[in-house]
Amino acid sequence: MTVRMKDIAHDLGVSVMTVSKALRNHTDISEQTRERVLARARKLGYQPNWIARSLVTRRTHMVGLVIPDMMHSFFAEVAKGVTQKFQPLGYQIVISNSEENAEREEEQIQLLLARAVDGLIIASAQTSGRSELFQSMRARKVPYVLIDRVPPGVDAHFVGVKNEAIGELATSHLIERGCRRIAHIRGPAISTGNLRLQGYRNALHKAGLASPAEYIVRGDHGDERGYVAMQQLLQLKKRPDGVFCFNDPVAAGAIQAILEAGLRVPDDVAVVGAGNVHYSDQLRVPLTTVDQSSLLTGEKAAEMLAQCILADKPLAPVYLFMEPKLVARQSSLRNGA
């Protein structure tokens, strides 16, 4: 069976308490007994039982990470950032997949709370103002940090990119490159999608360009949807000469549709994505995109959460909005300006 402190104590003829203290480097233990305990522990291959320890200390040294899709390379990168920051602190990460489903997200969070994780990092899939969930979390005093998306009606720690700026950067870039009929394949109706759309509109407005309603089509997250959305755009009488896509997977799908239609990228239609996923420079047409510091998002969220956990009391919410950066590549490289 597994060795317990009791076993070590028994072997050495000391009390369990002595063992406990020795193992945790308490000061009020003689150097000699500490050595004896440590030696014995090593020989028996003792591993502390974290379950028991957690029950009394009320610390599990686990943090929950709730994301909508681990296959999306943005979230994978965030997860990596979070892990990198927390692993050295002795924390482990429990990952939950909400599959972009608000109810499942809620279930998973409840489960994580039942497991008494020390904190949570959440890329929320909530769309309507179901803020009870977050209120109940606050009531329980479980620290949490939101990332990427701002659920409606929630006021909490947040780390993400300036989404409106993404839309503006991408769209202005297309304008500079000489595009005049600029479409947008928009994302889902959550903060990221809405704000990028808003940025797109701002940029067009500033440049005095029109944005006809039919130039805005729904693309969601995936590349299949981007493909379909682009086909739709290509059938318009006034075909767009530039498209800003919600994210890189959508843009990849859009490019495929354009090429299949016998058109050229960027000469006939220029394309800009967002996210700068790590293979975006290796796509059929190297993709112009807007970098949103995915890894850093994970790292910053982890740091924030770690602070909350250490503080051991609710801290005033901190909002960290990161500045996006345009990464110009071939998909928007046209004769234009």
Next chain:
Amino acid sequence: MTVRMKDIAHDLGVSVMTVSKALRNHTDISEQTRERVLARARKLGYQPNWIARSLVTRRTHMVGLVIPDMMHSFFAEVAKGVTQKFQPLGYQIVISNSEENAEREEEQIQLLLARAVDGLIIASAQTSGRSELFQSMRARKVPYVLIDRVPPGVDAHFVGVKNEAIGELATSHLIERGCRRIAHIRGPAISTGNLRLQGYRNALHKAGLASPAEYIVRGDHGDERGYVAMQQLLQLKKRPDGVFCFNDPVAAGAIQAILEAGLRVPDDVAVVGAGNVHYSDQLRVPLTTVDQSSLLTGEKAAEMLAQCILADKPLAPVYLFMEPKLVARQSSLRNGA
């Protein structure tokens, strides 16, 4: 504070035991009291404390997943498969990143054991025969399933692809397409890398083709390494006309090197990868690759582990080797045969 069973019991004037049984739908509780308990629990927003429960039941309903790199889309896909299978069973996944480092892997596994996970799924980074780790796991009777790689000297449940077949499929394909000077950018010195190399050799041998030593260069996992390795190959007097790359990221790097050298893919050099990562058909040159059923790997490993956990005693090791499938795309589409 958080509500405990004690609170419900006190409110209702019953014992904690009654509450406990009612909440877990034990049979020997009257319908009436069960209702009362459930109602009260709901009103108070009671959540069972899994820590306490785990301490006595010795079941945590957590499984550990140890992988070398969560950014590599193969492992992300595996993780997704594992999660999909386990989430409905009420299990949660603790993910640990070994960063391809054997010692860190060992630490992480020890930590997971200390957390008393019910089981483990491991893509091991062990290179030398340090099998003590796995022996100690067996001694502790923690069920575990290995995936993707077979560490030397370990005999345990396994799910992975037939790596030798991958090498044979890819290389034979290049031969069929008319390549005669076929190089290999090999992976790391673990089972996957070694076996794919072996398959490459087998195929060449069967076809009576030579495999000069300088045609085999080290590429490891990443695309930067594939890029460098390819540059090296391009400088040989007898330039290869076909390259089988350890995996798709490496192949992407190789293609980049070829194009930058002013050569064409596949006409000057044909390229085949392995893994069929989800963006491989959208690369600059759509990549011929060998599919290894990543998602299925995760799902099957999860099923296997779930069985072991349910069985509650050591089961004879089961080895599941999946059949790879060639996915022919443009990067190998040449005039050849």
Next chain:
DNA sequence: CTGAAAGCGCTAACAG
């Protein structure tokens, strides 16, 4: 410096 007492929140086993 060491240890005895008490308890974290829950459940298994048995008694009523």
Next chain:
DNA sequence: CTGTTAGCGCTTTCAG
């Protein structure tokens, strides 16, 4: 059907 007793492995508190 309900409750009592005991204890999971550990730590906190406080007395020697």
